[in-house]
């Protein structure tokens with residue numbers, strides 16, 4: 001039975017062994033011609049390697065499900081279900097430097113010497129398919145023409161872009177031009193043809209605006225939401241509002257900011273620096289919620305943070321007092337978005353709306369009114385999809401209008417226990433390219449830290465507005481579908497108001513014709529994202545990927561990537577779940593897994609092998625453990641969580657990149673009772689990987705997660721020891737499980753108490769004690785939150801506590817605790833699932 005942890009460790013070791021060592025002893029992985037046709041390191045290894053772009057985008061940005069694509073659709077079909085596709089995350093941020101996998105986007109054509117002259121001339125594209133310049137264009141006629149690697153058309157080199165070729169046929173300036181050397185690069189795109197919609201008619205493109213819309217209804221005020229948000233923005237906004245260097249290299253430019261409050265009407269604020277105090281303008285006409293601003297406020301709605309600092313401070317201080325005694329309990333949402341949209345479009349601005357919202361918009365007569373339609377009894381039944389699908393088309397249409405106008409929406413749902421119809425409201429971030437956050441039973445004293453950090457991360461992670469993205473592929477291959485939200489406007493084309501850094505789409509590819517029988521001719525994929533940056537300047541970010549082609553099934557299996565495959569299959573299955581119900585979605589996933597493994601056994605394993613032996617393809621060894629975890633995850637079958645939580649998880653899984661989906665379905669479980677690592681011989685001596693949570697970490701408090709080398713162990717209760725302490729995280733939530741016999745020394749140094757019974761389990765942060773163990777564990781927690789770009793709430797769990805069964809649910813190799821309740825055999829342990837898969841493979845072959 002393949003152990004997930006061993007497979008992950010082997011993958012890292014294999015890449016460490018084959019990768020070149022830098023002078024500092026760090027391992028490098030090069031994406032480019034040297035590795036064409038081979039799958040990239042697994043997502044778990046990427047963090048530990050320094051990744052270098054040598055002509056192909058790093059797997060962080062584009063991760064193929066198959067690095068060797070089949071030459072015919074028949075060959076693809078004969079694999080029994082392997083997916084041909086890409087996970088594309090164009091705005092994924094650079095990994096923290098020093099923790100490995102550091103990536104950066106080279107900017108070309110910014111007027112530097114040798115970097116091109118800047119301006120539109122530096123954007124060179126194929127005359128026929130409009131593909132952007134890449135290392136895969138062939139230079140002809142001494143450099144006067146180039147042949148497109150995508151469509152084969154020949155384009156004259158613009159005079160200003162001409163360079164001579166060297167003896168090998170490469171341009172002599174290739175080393176200085178990112179677009180000729182790298183898989184990923186950016187170019188300024190100032191030309192009018194690179195703007196979208198009406199924005200091409202405005203002469204100026206001001207910096208984008210970020211508008212904070214704060215709910216001030218009774219529930220928001222009484223849960224502490226209003227005061228918390230105002231206070232946090234007042235103190236911290238200048239610190240976390242992102243900025244970028246304008247193309248003149250002289251100035252740092254930040255987006256402009258705006259504020260509005262709402263309950264059953266919308267209150268705009270004029271914060272023009274020329275005023276002595278903020279002016280409020282109330283929109284109560286909900287049918288036609290135009291922004292009252294027009295000329296009157298266009299100069300005062302979106303303002304520069306520093307110029308209007310005093311007014312912003314006054315406003316944020318006054319809001320909580322102003323609404324302290326509110327009795328308004330019904331709220332609106334649609335008109336808030338519509339009025340903001342009007343305000344943006346009237347001044348030709350793009351940007352983001354951050355909604356800090358409490359619940360169901362029930363206000364009579366307001367567009368977008370939603371009804372209470374929750375019926376938890378339906379969850380887990382075949383009728384659940386009616387509950388989990390959005391109701392009506394108002395929010396979808398509104399989200400598309402926002403996307404058209406360059407407005408992204410981040411939605412923070414801060415409800416009390418009541419139903420908020422996340423299934424419907426979630427379309428706003430899903431389609432506009434924003435982020436979604438939800439807090440159940442929100443109270444500012446228990447969720448304050450979490451909301452504040454998520455708000456900071458969401459705002460600081462948004463660097464791209466008014467986006468349009470296109471995937472181009474070599475002739476013979478095209479995009480058949482895109483999963484993961486956004487406004488899909490054509491084959492391989494999507495549009496969005498914004499593109500949050502952590503968003504990824506799964507692109508499915510299909511054959512249009514048979515590919516050439518030529519090993520030397522790669523299949524290319526290019527993702528071009530046009531967007532407006534923080535300073536208001538238009539750019540294009542280009543990612544290129546070269547894949548090998550093959551006529552052999554075995555090569556496809558050798559080049560398969562389990563992380564990308566499952567990310568794609570999950571996104572497709574969630575769509576299916578809404579259409580056809582949970583049973584069909586889960587069955588489809590399992591039978592696809594069985595199909596893929598059966599075809600491997602039938603065509604790629606020598607005839608002499610015993611049928612009694614389960615033989616899995618090396619690259620897909622983890623498919624069974626992952627698929628079993630997926631079908632019993634809360635996103636796919638959570639019947640004992642709220643309807644809103646279920647919708648929330650389904651949206652998150654649909655928007656995730658391959659790293660996030662991997663950790664969500666197979667959580668990281670790490671022993672931490674050895675922190676700080678001791679050099680003394682340990683009292684435990686089991687031979688399993690659980691024996692020692694910590695490798696050869698240095699005894700330094702300042703080590704980061706990788707240097708600490710905290711090892712992951714298998715997600716099974718068998719691995720837990722009563723004298724141990726374990727941290728589990730899945731990218732959304734985090735648990736610290738304390739065994740009943742944890743040493744008092746450890747407890748004293750981390751919790752300041754000497755027995756497990758005295759640990760306060762209601763705390764969501766660890767006590768700040770000045771001991772090495774306390775510092776290291778808190779650092780580990782911080783590091784995980786930073787890495788996941790989300791504030792994972794920490795639950796401290798002891799054996800027998802009320803949250804323990806929730807924690808045990810994440811030990812995905814075990815049989816699900818609610819197995820009998822959920823029925824249908826979807827809660828089996830990894831062993832049972834694997835036995836079943838084996839049985840099915842045998843019966844198919846038999």
Ligand SMILES: [Zn+2]
Pocket residue numbers: 126127128129130131148149150151152153
């Ligand atoms: Zn072309």
